[in-house]
Amino acid sequence: MPGKLYGIGVGPGDPELLTLKAVRIIRECGVIFVPGEDYQDSVAYQIARQAVPEMERKTVIGVSVPMTRNKAERAAAHRQAAGQIFPWLDKGYEAGFLNLGDVTIYASYLYIHRLAVAQGYEAELVNGVPSFCAAAARLGTGLVEDAQQLHILPQPQQIREGLSLPGTRVIMKMGKNTGQVKLWLKESGQKIRMVERCGMQGEKVYHSADEIPEDASYYSLLIVGEQGQDDQ
Amino acid sequence: MPGKLYGIGVGPGDPELLTLKAVRIIRECGVIFVPGEDYQDSVAYQIARQAVPEMERKTVIGVSVPMTRNKAERAAAHRQAAGQIFPWLDKGYEAGFLNLGDVTIYASYLYIHRLAVAQGYEAELVNGVPSFCAAAARLGTGLVEDAQQLHILPQPQQIREGLSLPGTRVIMKMGKNTGQVKLWLKESGQKIRMVERCGMQGEKVYHSADEIPEDASYYSLLIVGEQGQDDQ
Numbered sequence: 393m394p395g396k397l398y399g400i401g402v403g404p405g406d407p408e409l410l411t412l413k414a415v416r417i418i419r420e421c422g423v424i425f426v427p428g429e430d431y432q433d434s435v436a437y438q439i440a441r442q443a444v445p446e447m448e449r450k451t452v453i454g455v456s457v458p459m460t461r462n463k464a465e466r467a468a469a470h471r472q473a474a475g476q477i478f479p480w481l482d483k484g485y486e487a488g489f490l491n492l493g494d495v496t497i498y499a500s501y502l503y504i505h506r507l508a509v510a511q512g513y514e515a516e517l518v519n520g521v522p523s524f525c526a527a528a529a530r531l532g533t534g535l536v537e538d539a540q541q542l543h544i545l546p547q548p549q550q551i552r553e554g555l556s557l558p559g560t561r562v563i564m565k566m567g568k569n570t571g572q573v574k575l576w577l578k579e580s581g582q583k584i585r586m587v588e589r590c591g592m593q594g595e596k597v598y599h600s601a602d603e604i605p606e607d608a609s610y611y612s613l614l615i616v617g618e619q620g621q622d623d624q
Numbered sequence: 625m626p627g628k629l630y631g632i633g634v635g636p637g638d639p640e641l642l643t644l645k646a647v648r649i650i651r652e653c654g655v656i657f658v659p660g661e662d663y664q665d666s667v668a669y670q671i672a673r674q675a676v677p678e679m680e681r682k683t684v685i686g687v688s689v690p691m692t693r694n695k696a697e698r699a700a701a702h703r704q705a706a707g708q709i710f711p712w713l714d715k716g717y718e719a720g721f722l723n724l725g726d727v728t729i730y731a732s733y734l735y736i737h738r739l740a741v742a743q744g745y746e747a748e749l750v751n752g753v754p755s756f757c758a759a760a761a762r763l764g765t766g767l768v769e770d771a772q773q774l775h776i777l778p779q780p781q782q783i784r785e786g787l788s789l790p791g792t793r794v795i796m797k798m799g800k801n802t803g804q805v806k807l808w809l810k811e812s813g814q815k816i817r818m819v820e821r822c823g824m825q826g827e828k829v830y831h832s833a834d835e836i837p838e839d840a841s842y843y844s845l846l847i848v849g850e851q852g853q854d855d856q
Contacts, residue, residue, distance in 0.1 A: 408645035502766035517761035519753045529749035534734035544774035
């Protein structure tokens with residue numbers, strides 16, 4: 393009988409934010425896949441390894457999942473990744489695929505999951521804490537209260553329209569070339585906070601658009617507006 | 625020296641979705657507060673008790689946090705709750721306040737947190753898995769991929785405008801009197817899925833607006849639109 397595939401969210405950076413279930417499933421899996429050519433370079437692997445040290449004695453395999461906008465290229469990469477993973481399921485292994493943050497939110501694993509389900513494999517999504525929740529906690533503030541809306545925007549350019557939405561808006565990946573985005577943010581006059589590398593080494597917090605560096609890390613999360621009704 | 629206050633997200637229902645940190649902090653706290661007159665009736669308590677059985681030997685205190693829209697009434701209730709909690713901090717106790725889901729998203733604790741910080745107490749937010757992530761995992765689907773936006777709307781009436789937003793939209797609390805909302809959803813022709821009491825006893829899944837009951841549980845979560853690019 394083929395083994396089961398688990399997409400596992402390992403949370404945003406702090407190894408203590410893994411769930412009990414993520415820890416158990418990682419322990420039970422015979423093989424663990426992580427995004428990245430070399431598994432040692434994988435951020436998700438480095439987080440999980442600290443929470444589940446016995447993972448260092450497991451078979452861990454790096455899977456190349458390029459972040460390209462070219463759909464054909466991306467589909468080919470996912471088929472190739474599936475080709476690395478599925479033979480292990482056929483051999484009866486339970487397999488885990490680690491993902492930064494939560495596995496239902498912008499996770500590379502979701503593509504593999506669909507391919508697995510389409511090919512008749514049993515596959516399960518194991519939740520983790522999303523990075524935007526951790527960033528708010530790091531800032532000591534809530535994201536939303538009461539009737540406030542929460543809008544998660546994965547691309548910095550989306551903030552231009554997003555600025556007119558009611559409630560709290562989160563930009564997931566500020567990244568490089570933030571000049572234009574910073575201008576929009578400054579013009580808006582809205583409350584801005586950013587957390588770079590939340591829960592990881594080199595974590596930094598910014599409290600205004602002006603402070604945001606032009607070459608922010610890929611792991612930067614921007615929170616725009618509301619955040620607490622009487623918050624200063 | 626006064627003790628520290630922790631707002632702790634216990635996740636959406638499955639006790640295994642508590643984080644390692646939530647478990648550790650609950651163990652370390654000398655007193656635990658939970659929303660509800662009688663702590664035994666508290667959903668957050670019942671979830672955490674299964675993950676941390678030794679909590680049954682701890683001092684657990686129910687705190688009444690009414691869900692009223694009247695701001696003056698609500699502020700008075702929060703001051704009263706703070707009046708129950710802060711004397712324990714003054715006596716040097718580490719205190720935890722449990723919240724369903726994540727503590728940065730529509731959590732009653734956030735009001736107490738602000739009062740605590742304003743009065744000079746040390747207070748920390750400890751993340752949990754939000755209910756909308758768990759609902760998607762239960763459905764075996766992601767919430768968002770690639771450049772898709774995610775919009776979290778806490779009130780069913782907000783879906784009317786929300787239907788025209790791009791990406792995936794989540795209604796947090798469907799609740800009773802869903803008639804008008806069902807009509808809007810049906811007219812929109814968009815993909816609808818709902819999870820009632822996700823991870824709890826009596827969990828149910830619905831796959832169309834027609835199936836949604838008129839008297840859905842308060843713990844109902846509706847997902848509208850996208851959810852996977854090739855998803856069926």
